[in-house]
Amino acid sequence: MSHLLLSDLSPGASGVLNRVGGSRAYRRRLLELGFVPGTHLKLIRRLDVGNVLEVELRESRVSLRISEATVLELVTEETS
């Protein structure tokens, strides 16, 4: 099983959320948007120049900063 961060994914790649870190406020808001462990995440696009990415989960989309998406730890699809 290989661990990686949401911020490491390239567009089109996906993974299953394993752990959510971050400050309490940010973490609670991520959880409430559906970032709970076990959720399937798919990276839609990343804009490295802008330090932003867009991720899809449960049919909805959320944009995060790449530098902040490091709090989302994934297990990749193939190995899980």
Added chain:
Amino acid sequence: MSRSVVAIAGNPNCGKTTLFNSLTGVHAKVGNYPGITVERREAALHLPDGRDAVLLDIPGTYSLSARTAEEQIAISAIAGLNRFQDPDAVIVVVDGTQLARNLYLALQVLELRLKVVVALNMCDVLEREGVTVDTDKLSEELGVAVVRVSAIRGDGIADLKEAVSNVLATDGVSHGVVQRLNGTVGSAVDAVMPEIPEGWSRGDDERRAALATWALLSLDEEDELWEVPEALRETVLRQRRLVEEAGEDLDLQVVSARYQWIDGACARVMGELPGALRRFTDAFDRVLISPIVGFPVFLLVMGMVFEALFTWSAPLIDIVSNVMSVFGESLGAVLPEGLLRDFVTDGLVAGVGAVIVFLPQILMLFLFISLMEDSGYMARAAFLMDRIMKAIGLTGRAFVPMLSGFACAIPAIMATRTMERRRDRMLTMMVVPIMTCSARLPVYTLIIAALYPAPDQAGGKIFGFFSLQALLMVAMYLFSTVLALVAAAVLGRTLFRGESSPLLLELPPYRWPSPFSVIRQMWERSRLFVTEAGTVILTCTIVLWVLLTFPRDLALSRDYAQEAVTIEVTGVAEGVPENAIIDQLSVLGGLEDAERLRASWGGRLGRTLEPVIAPLGFDWKIGVGLIGAFAAREVFISTMGVVYGMGDGVDEETVPLREHLQAEVWPDGRRVYTPLVGLSLMVFFALAAQCMSTLAVVKRETRSYRWPVFLFSYMTGLAWIASFCVYQGGRLLGYC
């Protein structure tokens, strides 16, 4: 019987506002929630059973959990906490294309034991894509009525009203659907329940547990919530510590339990969504927010907005100022000569004129902002600009307020209400007033036209191509924008230290903006300017008129009335043409006005100020103009008209005013208005907090005198220093 109150809640971008409009029609009443400056919209809702209700719009939110006073509005308004009125029923709008995330909010509402109707929106999209949703099954799972609607097409509105009538007519209330948690988290909820005020729980244990869970998720050491009983807060913090010590994760368990239920329910009621649901949006986004094309397109859009702002609104501004001057003149013709007429035309009409002359530009900018928001492009702008905004200590959400600042700081400051962190909000509020608002434009126009050569004059072109005047104007805009960003960076690293909040942004699907909604938003934002700034500008203009008019009984150096009679009598006797007589009389009148002004309270104030502003290259007359500019910056121009004895019917295009500026000399014969002084004056206008309305709004939004005082001091201090550097530096370099 009092009218029923129906609250309508939903996620941001779920179509709630469109549905609100379809349910109620055009007339919404906009006010504030009690004790907090968050917009509160309500409108009459006519129900099929003849019952009249009020529909209350709850700010869009993903969850009822809250950390800030603004987020707390949702729970307070839905549960009727503290000073908030209890809603008789709640409509939860749910976006069917993002059912899971939208149901999260619905679940929280259900737990509060209310009369709930779920409006399943975007049903047209689902049908088009061939996705089936078993509404009956969903209704059974949730235990409340579920109505299929399409807010955009107006489908299902009658059914929704019907369902609201039904739910109002019965006694049944909702139940939570997620099982109570066991273990440490469960006992924490049990321990917090007794601390929930009776006024919150209404004696209902299920609701008490829901609010206890809410408190456990919302309260912590850093929250900014208000009217939370101290005992409740202490218990929550203690219980959270206990859960933590037991090695359990309260937030995760509560939220996971809800999503576990949601995932199960979604699988039972809904077919698979096709991946192509967002194909149009994705196709656009591949271009509009791509690294290579995204930024140029963004700059192009901004360029278009500003082009329109200045070229399209110019004819409208002319119409408005012409109408006002005709209005003032005809009033002046009707009223008898004297103090009352002066007051009405120079105080009242001038004041109203000063307000509405800005409307065309403000309406125009808000038209574009509304178009960008409704089409979905604004979220992309925030997406693209986030890195830059964050680098200077702001968030992507500060983009709309900063952009609005180019029209007027008042609506811009109010637009900061959408920011969740107080620190971000304060910081944005403190720098938005530096942006070049539309009131600075006439001042720049006057100074540039009067003191710098036009393109057809010698030195009017740079490199034989660019117009010096146009370049100066662009430079002033750049200067203020850069200064605002620098100020944000500095303040964000000193006074408002701390990280800006993490970014959580939704890029909604692109949509054709609905004309009705765009016009409504444009109007509601501009209305803020008229009501908030308008009253202050009007008052200040009147105060200014008093300052410049009184005292009346002065010992004048000449007997102007006698001289006027002499001019007329001798003129007629010597056969001087009538026009020449009128000219002579108006010159004399101008001289009298100028002498009166010098002795007026305002004139004395200007002369008192002179030592302070002399190092910037300004004389006392400019000082009077600067005092006038505190009402609104462009009042500077009409004040200068009065100062130079030309009456106040002048504007920045008035040629005699320009000539007057060019001819004005110091007692030693040097010109007052050199290009260097003009630059110093423009820099001063760019930075000084010369706007009472802005200060008043900051006072109201922050509910403290500290911030407006700080804003005024730092901006005006900065203005003085910058102008000093420009003027003295320019003199050292040999300009005069």
